[in-house]
Amino acid sequence: MTSQGSLVLTGTDPSPQRAFFRSDRTNNYVSFVGNVTINTPGFLDLSNGVSGSPFHLGGNFANNASINALEEIGSTITFDGTGSQAINTAGFTEDFAYITLSKPSGDLTLNAPINVRGTFIMTTGRLMTTSTNILTLLNGAGYSGASDNSFVHGPMINIGPDVRSCNSRSAKAHDPSVPGFP
Secondary structure (H helix, E strand, O other), X not given: XXXXXXXXXXXXXOOOOOEEEEOOOOXXXXXXXXXXXXXXXXXXXXXXXXXXXXXXXXXXXXXXXXXXXXXXXXXXEEEOOOOOEEEEEOOOOEEEOEEEEEEEEEEEEEOXXXXXXXXXXXEEEEEEOOOOOOEEEOOOOXXXXXXXXXXXXXXXXXXXOOOOOOOHHHHHHHOOOOXXXX
């Protein structure tokens, strides 16, 4: 499914998951050119049980509800917009299974901290972080593809020993103080 617009999940009933979008087929391709916003009591389910779905986003991602409003176990969220994009939350750390940064132009900016449990893949574009709005690769997570054309610009935390898949020359050239870089 490809939408040229945005997705806003908002409900008037305060019960959880009253406004939801569910991708419930294995490897179901979902793409939004615009923004995706989860408001209370919205719920975005990309997990399809545990196998996940590819989800492409050309705009901003905002979870204004809660950490439980996104279910993406096994899903890859690809940020591939042509302009600036951002990840926002209502003051909590968002968890992602897999993220791909594939931006032909513009940056992806973290306006909230995020965790990645699986793999963070960098093909093109920069991920802008700060010491407050930081990328954390959790224990067992990995990353690949860092280059002069795609990298984390700012601090990140790598919990765990797996740094083998990173192009360390490019990563070190941009932030040599990042923990976990050789």
